[in-house]
Amino acid sequence: xxxxxxxxxxxxxxxxxxxxxxPLRAGPGVLVQFGELAMQFDVGRSTVxxxxxxxxxxxxxxxxxxxxxxSDHMVGLPDLILTRWVMDRADSGxxxxxxxxxxxxxxxxxxxxxxxTDDIAIRTEHAGRDGRPEPDVVPFDPSPSVSEVWSMATPHxxxxxxxxxxHHEPVLPSVGYRVDTPAGSVAISGDTIVCGEMAVxxxxxxxxVYEAMRFEPIEALPEKRRFILDYHxxxxxxxxxxxxxxxxxxxxxxxxxxxxxxxxxxxxxxxxRTAGYTGKVIVADDLEVVSVGA
Numbered sequence: 001x002x003x004x005x006x007x008x009x010x011x012x013x014x015x016x017x018x019x020x021x022x023p024l025r026a027g028p029g030v031l032v033q034f035g036e037l038a039m040q041f042d043v044g045r046s047t048v049x050x051x052x053x054x055x056x057x058x059x060x061x062x063x064x065x066x067x068x069x070x071s072d073h074m075v076g077l078p079d080l081i082l083t084r085w086v087m088d089r090a091d092s093g094x095x096x097x098x099x100x101x102x103x104x105x106x107x108x109x110x111x112x113x114x115x116x117t118d119d120i121a122i123r124t125e126h127a128g129r130d131g132r133p134e135p136d137v138v139p140f141d142p143s144p145s146v147s148e149v150w151s152m153a154t155p156h157x158x159x160x161x162x163x164x165x166x167h168h169e170p171v172l173p174s175v176g177y178r179v180d181t182p183a184g185s186v187a188i189s190g191d192t193i194v195c196g197e198m199a200v201x202x203x204x205x206x207x208x209v210y211e212a213m214r215f216e217p218i219e220a221l222p223e224k225r226r227f228i229l230d231y232h233x234x235x236x237x238x239x240x241x242x243x244x245x246x247x248x249x250x251x252x253x254x255x256x257x258x259x260x261x262x263x264x265x266x267x268x269x270x271x272x273r274t275a276g277y278t279g280k281v282i283v284a285d286d287l288e289v290v291s292v293g294a
Contacts, residue, residue: 007035007156009183009292011207013284014040014050016253019072026050026286027072028254030188030209034181035156040080041065041177041188047076048083053287058084063097063150064135065161067190068174069104078112085133086123095136099150101163101173102139109137142173146201149177157182164201166192168231176201183293191254193230194237199245206292208247210238211254212268212283218256232256235268239275249280249290259283 010033017025027044031054038061040047048058058080067073077098084096098109113120113133120132140149142165150161159181168174168191178187178201187202188209202208213232218225235252242250252268259265265283272281282288 005156006293007183009034009179009181009186009206011186011209011251011290011292012054013209013251013253013286013288014047014054015042015044016255016284016286016288017044017072017258018254018256020256020258022258024286025255025258027076028191028211029076030253031056032179032186032188034159034179034183035154037062037152037154037159039063039065039161039179042067042073042190043076043080044072045075048079050286051080057087059088059093061096062152063099063161065150065163065177066098066100066105066109067176067188068101068168068171069108070171070191073191074105074108077109078116081113081133081135082116082119089127091129091131095134097138097150098135099138099140099161101142101165101175103173106137106139109135142175144197146178162201164197166190166197166201167195168192171231178202178205186292189233191231192233194233194241199241202241202245202247205245205247207249207251207290208242208245209251209253210242212238212252213256214267214271228256235271236275239272239277242272242279243276247279249282250277251282251284251288251290253284255283 012031014029015026026046028042030041032039146162149163162178163175166176176189184206186207187205215234268283
């Protein structure tokens with residue numbers, strides 16, 4: 001097999017959904033690949049199935065990054081860790097690094113397997129295995145400025161992951177991530193309002209992956225449901241920020257309300273265009289792929 005001497009940056013949206021169950025939309029997640037390096041950002045429901053759809057075995061992941069501790073962004077993590085372990089028949093896998101801002105997300109990652117103690121014990125005894133499928137939880141202190149939180153050398157150059165605190169109050173801490181590779185860069189918002197920190201994080205990137213909410217239909221909901229307007233990103237403001245940054249490609253995900261047809265998707269695009277953005281807009285479906293460089 002020929003060796004890829006000039007790999008691309010490949011971004012796969014593994015989940016475009018939100019807490020609302022949707023048979024076509026898994027929970028939030030983004031897979032970022034560069035050559036043999038594979039990084040998963042957030043692990044919503046059905047992430048393991050979506051990774052399979054993307055052609056990636058759980059054991060091939062190099063690291064997982066969590067943006068915040070809302071359940072829809074983390075509920076798939078125990079499934080990922082357990083599946084990785086169960087499928088590793090030779091006990092050859094190393095603990096998977098799980099990088100997260102210090103706080104509740106770290107607490108969850110450290111405790112999430114406690115309820116699976118009996119399952120782990122019987123699988124271990126029956127298969128004659130050693131040890132538990134513990135992840136390597138790596139906390140970092142979130143910062144209001146862009147700070148490197150992880151890096152890895154590859155045969156094609158270094159890949160770095162940076163984070164910045166974003167505004168998803170009252171959910172604290174919450175961060176967005178940026179991945180820089182020799183082929184290009186991508187920023188991933190996590191959950192946040194449109195804020196200056198995101199502009200700093202996304203400055204100069206090739207691809208901006210933003211959570212997106214159309215405020216107009218939410219404003220028409222009963223008052224007790226409108227609280228979600230407090231901490232999500234308005235599509236019109238996203239378009240204005242992306243226009244100012246001159247980002248070549250904007251990917252909208254974590255879609256609220258989830259579009260069910262082309263008409264619904266066009267409304268997301270219209271909001272972004274109305275705000276002045278003229279670059280490429282992708283209203284993502286699960287397993288949407290964007291590639292940079294080659």
